Amino acid sequence: MAEVRVRFAPSPTGELHVGSARTTLFNWLFAKHQRGTYILRFEDTDTERNRPELVEPIMESYRWLGLLWDEGPYFQSQRFELYRQHAQKLLEQGHAYKCYCTPEELEARRKEAMAAKRNPRYDRRCRDLTPEQEQAFIKEGRKPALRIKAPSTGVTVVDDLIRGRVEFDSTDLDDFIIQRGDGRPTYNFAVVVDDVLMKITHVIRADEHLNNTPKQILIYRALNYPLPVFAHVPMVLAKDRSKLSKRHGSTAVSEFQDRGILPEALVNYLARLGWSHGDQEIFTIDELIQHFALEQVHPSAAIFDEEKLLWLNHHYIKSGDPKKIGEQVRAFLVKRGHMSESDAQAVPSETLAKIVDFFKERNRTLVELADSASYLLKDSISYDPEGVKKFLTPDKFPLLEGLAIAFSDVPEFKTATLDHVARGYLETKGKTLKDVAQSCRVAITGRTTGAGLFETMEILGRDKVITRLRQANTLISQASREN
RNA sequence: GGUCCCAUAGUCUAGCGGCCUAGGACGACGCUCUCUCAAGGCGUAAACACGGGUUCAAAUCCCGUUGGGACCGCCA
Known part of the structure; x- marks a missing residue:
């Protein structure tokens, strides 16, 4: 069997969206599972996007996630000559033709059609131009774009690994543009030429491209190349079921990194979003590679659930x-x-x-x-005002002071000893640990929540504990003076 | 307006005609442990969108309805 080759082709936007990260992960896992090759390619035919500062953050996020590429990165902006050659070939072979309509004219017609609730499709008016008509357009100084000749009958079938068989009526296909007036390729054309040249065997991409696929198949056919296997993975949506975007909170991988999420947690979460392996929730990378299968990808869109991500993150922090x-x-x-x-x-x-x-x-x-x-x-800490108000009350003053004294001469500043000494002291005062534990905690940590009190003391050490217990007393007297 | 995709609890999912009085996980709630907060343990509530078929039998197959989503650019 031929070697499996897959690619992920992000558009350089300056950040890696979690949805893209998941699609990449699926590509990557598939490649690793098949012992194939994973290729990174940037789709920057739009010159606006052809800038290093928009590319580097994306690669940085990939490195952080551990999704390293075996080949590339390739840049479409550096391959224009290749696309031009292929477009020229299609023109010569009669699979494509020159269209002299200007973008403005097309836009006007499209708007008109939309307004009249008609289908905004190109009317093929340049498909059979006479030489005289063409000459007239050239004289006007129009720069022709190249359009593909779409068939007007039949069906195009997409055999999708996740969706199954999807049929498109060819009469719905447009004579879409493959090369712009300035000679640059359009997206659908550059994708196919690259996928062919890079010998891509499996095209695994987001659902939103399913409708592009018949167009691309048209190009494969015109170019006379065999089709790859297609797999369209479902989208990742926000809580309100709309496309996950900025207004929903974090969307970029780097934002999760900044929020203290571990890469293994994000990978595990993303893998399990839309894919499953029985009841298993926790996966190492090796397990993911071993079990991942496109056939097990659930076809419906999934909502991004931060709580579950946090749960996984906690799991990886604990373990x-x-x-x-x-x-x-x-x-x-x-x-x-x-x-x-x-x-x-x-x-x-x-x-x-x-x-x-x-x-x-x-x-x-x-x-x-x-x-x-x-x-x-740190030597100095900040105090939670609510905690101070609630627990550092004047009646605690003698107890905290008493504990400070008791602690100052314990032989060793260890959890068990401190526990024993504290309870012993409190007993002589007719008190229990419960009476003073929270006050103590606020005094030495500034907070009302935290780990075990005496363990905390052991880690802090004698000096900090005694200093802070006494500092708390000044806090108490300040507070009572204010009242 | 056209084309296409999707549909099990709030969320991620298992299920691929009988094993389903629908399983697991996150979250929620309760109990427990306890110096607080967690973690842990135990438990509770919570779903097959709807309507028709097919079949001895349907969450599972088919059709329709409804609902969500994507695409229809000389953007990618």
Whole structure:
């Protein structure tokens, strides 16, 4: 069997949309599963999009996700000569013809047709021009575009791996343009020429292209090339079932990266969106490669569910290597404004790993982890005003002070010891841990939520704990003076 | 207006004619554990869009209706 070759062909927009990322993932998994080749190609025939700053972020997101390409990236903007040659061939063989209508004229006719609720199709008026008519147009200085001759009878069948057999009535096909007046190819033409030249065996792309497929098949036929296998994957929609766009929140892969999502979580989530393997939810990359099959892709559109993504992210934070995750937290310490670049670099990896291990049960993203880490690492902390108001009340003053004293001479500052000493002290006052735990927590962390109190103390260390317990007392007296 | 695609709980899905009084997961809710918040454990609610066929038998096959979506550019 011939080698499987697939490609993904994004338009350079400056960012990688999660929908594109998923389609790419399906291509990539299919290629890996088949031990084939995955090719990256940028569709930038539109010169507006032919800019490096629009391309690089996309490749960066691919690298982050681990979706590396085996070949490319190719740029259509560098292949215009190839398309011109093929268009010329079609012209010579009578599969295409010159059209002298101007874009303005066409636009006017299209609008008119739409207004009259007629089909906005090209009327083929240039298909059989006499030499005299053509000469007249040339004299006017019109630059001809090239149109393909579409058949007026029969059906075009798309055999789709996900949709099954889809029929299109050929009478609906337009004599669409394959080469613009300035010699640049149009999308549908460049795609086919490239797919042919790059020996693409399976075209796996978004659903929105299904309607383009009969047009492309027309070009394959005119060029006399065999068809690839087509597979149109369903779209990813927003909560309101419309196309997932900016107004729905995060859409770019880089935004998820910035929000502290792990690449393995996003990959796992995207893979499971529209595809399934029995009841399995968690997949390693190797498992995805092993089990992925286009036949198992669910044909209906799927809604992007952030909650489930977060759940998966949490899973990978809990089950991952704390040291590796800790290293990723380091960058967020700076991004979140908790510390300077150099201070963040100075934190030992062991400390970060310990912190990750400590908070992984309750933090779902790297951002949350970084925020948690900040109050353990920094000397000064900020206090949650609600927590202060509720728990740092004057009646707690003697207890916190008493604990500070009790803690100052424990032999070793360890969880079990602290627990024992604290409970012992509270008993002498006729109190329980419950009476003071939350006040203590606000005093030493500034927050009302967090990990185990004594574990937190152990990590903070004697100095910070005692200092903060006493600082809390000044907070209390300030508050009572204000009242 | 035309063409095409899609249709199981709020969401992702299993199901490919009998195993379905429809399974799993996220989310929601409740209980439990507990120094808080989580995590964990246990449990509850929640779906085959509708109408016709085909068949001994339909979530599963066919047709229609409704609803959603995509495309109809000298954009990609």
